[in-house]
Amino acid sequence: MTSLSPRSLLTAVLGAALALPLTAVPASAVLGGAPASTATYPWLAAVGSPVFFVRPSGQFCGGALIEPDRVLTAAHCVTLFRSVPGLLTATFGRDDLTGTGGETVAVKSVRIHPEYRETSFKDETVGHHDLAVLTLARPVNRRTAALGTPGPARTGWIAGWGFTSENDLFNTRLRAARAPLPGNAACERAYGDSFDPSDMVCAGSAAADSCQFDSGGPLIARGRVVGLVSWGYGCGRPGYPGVYARLDSLP
Structure with missing residues (x-):
């Protein structure tokens, strides 16, 4: 990111x-938030x-x-x-x-x-x-993630093991943060035509964002994974929310 x-x-x-x-x-981690447990995820x-x-x-x-x-x-x-x-x-x-x-x-x-x-x-x-x-290579005996769309949600959760800031090279602890879902307009203002609402979700702020080594990690809203960390300009930079891959059509 x-x-x-x-x-x-x-x-x-x-x-x-x-x-x-x-x-x-x-390769985009979670800026903001606090340490989390994989038992939750x-x-x-x-x-x-x-x-x-x-x-x-x-x-x-x-x-x-x-x-x-x-x-x-x-x-x-x-x-x-x-x-x-x-x-x-x-x-x-x-x-x-x-x-x-x-x-x-x-x-x-x-x-x-x-x-x-x-x-x-x-x-x-x-x-x-x-x-x-x-x-x-083999199945695992674990609960699977429920998938969905953001719908009317205005906040969500992000989780990952990556950087807690652009200059944090050493975080290895899972962290989670509550992040706003500001709507498509916020990312369209930031990224222009590079943001495509048909296959992207806009989330995050200067206080809560994904960062290095968080790519592929979840954006969770209404109890479901509604996007995956994809890209963004920097980590937690004002005016540049994170961009997440929408899950409407899976590979």
Whole structure:
């Protein structure tokens, strides 16, 4: 969600590990809020890879378990892994990435939304239909996430393991924050034509926003996941809410 170095760091590390030509990969954590427990979000996955050794547990994105063997995440998180899905993992039940609790499951396939494409806004990569489904190597015995749309909700919750500010390089603790849903007009003012209300949801403020390494994580409203962290200009910058992938059409 910002042009800080971790985005280019993710590309560089994965590029060296996979020896593939890569494009910039946005990897958006929760600014504001407080530490949270995965017991509240048993379906929440830390998506990562052992090759991403700069982060504990290899985590670089979030995701939501939607079937016992299916995790919904942001497409931009996993496009590089379509031909090597076995390098991806999904970890559940780990409040702090430096710990060893919970369970980690390998990924056996990656399905990207057929209409996924990228444009740009300033230095940010804009993902359209920014959705992907990971098929796990085995089912997990966990409650799955309920999906929906924001409807009339004016506030929601965001959760992730990422940065708590643009300059926070070290947070590894799951955090959650209550974030406003200001409506499409707020993102249209901020991003112009880069914001497409047909496949994006506008959420967040200078006090509560997603940030680096939160991409693919949930926006929750009315007890349902209604969007996934996708992109935005910086983290918590006044006048620039976060943008979330709408879940109206899944891959």
